[in-house]
Amino acid sequence: MKxxxxxxxxxxxxxxxxxxxxxxxxxTFVFSFNDSIKSNIxxxxxxxxxxxxxxxxxxxxxxxxxxxxxxxSATLVSTVLGTMIAIALVRYRFxxxxxxxxxLFLPLAxxxxxxxxxxxxxxLDFGWQKxxxxxxxxxxxxxxxxxxVTVKARVATLDPxxxxxxxxxxxxxxxxxxxxxxxxxxxxxxxxxxxAFALSFDDFIITQFNSGALDTFPKFVYTAxxxxxxxxxxxIGSFVFIVAIAIVLAVQIRSSIKQRKLAK
Amino acid sequence: MAFVALGGxxxxxxxxAPRKTGRVALLLLLPGMSYxxxxxxxxxxxLVLTSLKxxxxxxxxxxxxxxxxxxxxxxxxxxxxxxxxxxxxxxLVATVIALAVSYPIAYFIAVKARNKPLLKGLLLTxxxxxxxxxxxxxxxxxxxxxxxxxxxxxxxxxxxVFGADSYIIGTNFAxxxxxxxxxxxxxxxxxxxxxxxxxxxxxxxxxxxxxxxxxxxxxxxxxxxxxxxxSGTLLTFIPISGDYVVASRDxxxxxxxxxxxxxxxxxFLRIQDYPTASALSVMLMAAIVLLVSAYVxxxxxxxxx
Numbered sequence: 001m002k003x004x005x006x007x008x009x010x011x012x013x014x015x016x017x018x019x020x021x022x023x024x025x026x027x028t029f030v031f032s033f034n035d036s037i038k039s040n041i042x043x044x045x046x047x048x049x050x051x052x053x054x055x056x057x058x059x060x061x062x063x064x065x066x067x068x069x070x071x072x073s074a075t076l077v078s079t080v081l082g083t084m085i086a087i088a089l090v091r092y093r094f095x096x097x098x099x100x101x102x103x104l105f106l107p108l109a110x111x112x113x114x115x116x117x118x119x120x121x122x123x124l125d126f127g128w129q130k131x132x133x134x135x136x137x138x139x140x141x142x143x144x145x146x147x148x149v150t151v152k153a154r155v156a157t158l159d160p161x162x163x164x165x166x167x168x169x170x171x172x173x174x175x176x177x178x179x180x181x182x183x184x185x186x187x188x189x190x191x192x193x194x195x196a197f198a199l200s201f202d203d204f205i206i207t208q209f210n211s212g213a214l215d216t217f218p219k220f221v222y223t224a225x226x227x228x229x230x231x232x233x234x235x236i237g238s239f240v241f242i243v244a245i246a247i248v249l250a251v252q253i254r255s256s257i258k259q260r261k262l263a264k
Numbered sequence: 265m266a267f268v269a270l271g272g273x274x275x276x277x278x279x280x281a282p283r284k285t286g287r288v289a290l291l292l293l294l295p296g297m298s299y300x301x302x303x304x305x306x307x308x309x310x311l312v313l314t315s316l317k318x319x320x321x322x323x324x325x326x327x328x329x330x331x332x333x334x335x336x337x338x339x340x341x342x343x344x345x346x347x348x349x350x351x352x353x354x355x356l357v358a359t360v361i362a363l364a365v366s367y368p369i370a371y372f373i374a375v376k377a378r379n380k381p382l383l384k385g386l387l388l389t390x391x392x393x394x395x396x397x398x399x400x401x402x403x404x405x406x407x408x409x410x411x412x413x414x415x416x417x418x419x420x421x422x423x424x425v426f427g428a429d430s431y432i433i434g435t436n437f438a439x440x441x442x443x444x445x446x447x448x449x450x451x452x453x454x455x456x457x458x459x460x461x462x463x464x465x466x467x468x469x470x471x472x473x474x475x476x477x478x479x480x481x482x483x484x485x486x487x488x489x490x491x492x493x494x495s496g497t498l499l500t501f502i503p504i505s506g507d508y509v510v511a512s513r514d515x516x517x518x519x520x521x522x523x524x525x526x527x528x529x530x531x532f533l534r535i536q537d538y539p540t541a542s543a544l545s546v547m548l549m550a551a552i553v554l555l556v557s558a559y560v561x562x563x564x565x566x567x568x569x
Contacts, residue, residue, distance in 0.1 A: 014372045017365065018390050021448065024405035025397050031408075041408060081296035092289035100297065107304055109498065109556050110549065111506025113525045117532055117545045118307030121314040124538065141303040144296060202398055204509060205525070209532065221400040225514035229404055237401040244396035245389065252385030259381045 025241065032234035039228030050231040057232040063220035064236050069132070070207075070216060071200040074139035079193045081140075082147025083185070089148070090155040107145045115142060116209030123210065130212030138210045139203060143196040150195055154188025198244065308549075315542035326536030333539065340543040344527050348544075351524040352551070354436070354511075355504040358443040359451075362500050363493065365444065366451035370492070371485075374459035391452050394445075403442055403515050407433060410516070434518025442510040447503070451496040458492025459485075494559065502552055524548055 034040055035047040055061040085104070088094070107115065119138055123130060162184070166176040204218035211219060221233055315336055317328035341348070369391065377384040394402060410416060410432040420426040432438050462485065470480035486493075508525030511517035517526075524544055532541035 010368060010372055010376065014369055014387075017369055017448075018387075021390065021394055021445075023409070024402040024445075025394065027405040027409060028397060028401050031405075041411070081299060084292040085296040088289045088292035092286075092292070094286060094289040094293070100293065103297065103300055103305065107300070109502055109552065111502055111525075111552060113506040113508065113528050114311070114545045114549045114552075115304070115307070117528055117541055118311040119303060120532065121538065121542055122303075122307040122310035125310050125313070137303055141300065144300060148296075198395060202395070204400060205506070208529070218398055218400050221398060221404070222509065222512075222514070225400070225404055225407075225512075229401070234401065237398045241393075241397040245393060248389050248392070248396075249386075252389055253382070256381035256385045 028234050029238045029241075032231055032238045034231050034234075036231045040231045040234065041228060050235045054232050054235050057230045059215065059220060060217075060230060060232040060236060063215040063217045066132070066214060067201055067217040070135050070139055071197050073136045074143055074200045075193050075196040077136075077140045078143040078147050078196050079189060082144050082192060082196075083151050083189055085144075085148050086151035086155050087181075087185075089152055090158075104145050104148055107142055108149075112142070112203075112205035113209075116206040119206070120209040130210055131214050134210045134212070135207055135214060135216065138206050139200040142203070142206055143199050146199060147192040147196055150192035151185065151188045154185055154191075158184055194247070201240070311542050311545055311549075314538050315546050317539045317542075326538070328538060336539040336543045337547070340540050340547070343540075344524070344544065347522050347524055347527050348547070350521070351505050351548075354440055354443060354523060355501050358440050358447065358504055359497050359501045361440070361444045362447050362451045363497060366448050366496070367455055367493075369448075370452045370455035370459055370489075374456050375462065375464070378460075378464075388456070391449050391456075394449060399446060400509060400515075403446065403510055406438075406442055406445065407515055410438060433516060434513075434521065436521060438516040439511045439521045439523075442516040443504050443507065446510065447500040450499040450503070454495040454499065455489055455492040458489040462488050498556060498559065501555075505552065506548060 031040055031043075032050055033046050033048070034043055035045040035049070037044075050056075085100075089097075089100070094100075116138070119134075119141070120130070123134055128134060158181070163176050163180050166180045167173075171179065202218060203216075204222060207216050207219055208222070215223075217233075217236065221229055224230065224233065313330060314328070316330075316332050316334070317336075318331035318333045320327040320329050373384055373387045373391070377387060408414065412431050412433065417426065417430070417432060421428065421430065466484050466488070467480055470484050471477075475483065505523075506525045506528075508523060508529050509515055511521045511523045511526055513519065528541045528544050528548075531537040531544070
């Protein structure tokens with residue numbers, strides 16, 4: 001076999017790039033164990049204290065709690081609304097289809113700072129007080145299109161014959177939906193919900209424009225950056241990372257096992 | 265789109281004849297679409313109206329009246345032209361670099377690891393791994409790594425590459441570096457999902473017809489991955505043009521690296537000059553809309569969603 005570029009060069013390049021991608025993650029993780037006093041810049045020795053006493057910095061914990069409340073609420077609303085839209089887009093014919101697609105695409109193509117400033121200008125004109133409610137409204141808005149895109153892909157793989165079979169067996173439309181359609185869509189809906197949660201949890205720009213005095217975790221980090229981020233913030237970042245990676249790895253391994261079984 | 269790739273290899277789509285039941289469709293669409301109308305579309309009206317407001321005669325900071333002050337736009341452009349130009353040039357440079365860095369990764373995962381589902385899943389997880397740790401923490405980590413008395417800067421000084429008073433943080437290099445880093449996954453995933461669908465028999469056919477690997481890539485592989493390249497570049501360019509975290513002075517930027525987002529943030533949230541901030545946002549959005557429609561028309565990819 002002749003020498004091919006992909007044999008050594010490409011795998012080496014890919015390995016090095018992944019190493020590069022991992023550097024700041026590793027850095028954040030390592031410095032979550034730093035025995036820091038005020039600022040967490042210089043390595044002063046290993047300690048478990050930051051992990052055992054995360055809420056030693058009360059603001060970090062409060063901000064983290066707010067982020068969870070916002071992400072859970074926004075995910076619930078946008079997953080329900082987005083799934084309904086996705087089903088309508090694949091299954092039904094209706095007027096203004098192009099307009100609907102355009103309106104759903106636009107939030108994906110709008111810089112966050114524009115969405116953030118626009119919504120903040122509207123809240124200002126309406127005289128609404130910025131806080132928890134406005135942040136949840138904003139997050140539901142920008143995660144909705146991501147839910148539609150993700151669920152739509154799943155609806156498109158659904159065989160309508162299965163639902164027809166249900167109807168032939170005298171199931172009413174509600175039964176058909178809950179007994180057939182919904183269970184088959186569930187993996188797509190769960191994937192969409194996880195994506196919405198991740199996007200909401202990590203959002204900073206739209207949040208900063210619409211949160212008023214409310215602190216979320218990313219907003220806390222941004223404000224703290226001027227004087228140095230406390231190690232407790234690294235603990236929370238690393239903890240979230242470990243949980244998320246565990247979930248994703250479990251899903252990936254499960255689907256690859258399934259694929260291997262199908263291949264046999 | 266990009267994030268569909270996360271679900272692994274999806275089963276084939278089934279041919280579905282859309283049923284004609286108008287009322288059900290309406291009931292399914294109405295709540296979500298009204299939500300977007302109220303909290304995504306009408307804010308643009310507020311944004312445009314705010315960009316035309318004039319200061320209230322009372323002179324209270326942050327209080328403005330509805331008006332038709334086109335001068336806000338002229339003021340925004342003359343005052344902030346360097347930041348406007350910097351936004352678009354940083355976004356362009358960072359997008360091109362991100363494309364060059366990401367394409368080989370996407371190619372490796374989609375083509376070389378095609379028949380190894382476990383490896384493929386692991387590599388995809390590694391690509392998205394940075395998403396799971398706060399973007400701000402990651403950017404701040406780079407700040408520490410490149411800070412003035414960091415190991416890297418000191419080594420460069422010892423080697424004589426850097427002068428005694430050289431620094432990295434606050435330079436254009438640092439900001440573009442941080443932007444590229446943050447957006448590599450956004451570029452890699454859509455290219456991956458295009459290459460994942462690439463029929464390798466077409467590549468073999470090219471080789472059978474005596475095309476060398478470079479020609480095969482240029483004539484077959486790359487054109488077929490173009491939809492992914494297009495959504496990847498849009499998913500990178502658009503957020504970067506409005507980003508203000510990386511270029512912020514508290515992160516990788518300095519006084520000379522401010523972008524449009526930094527100016528909008530400062531005007532809207534700090535000095536409460538809502539009209540100028542809104543005028544800049546309207547101009548940014550107009551530029552993005554022009555860019556996206558030109559880009560999409562030229563490459564003929566209408567199904568972005």
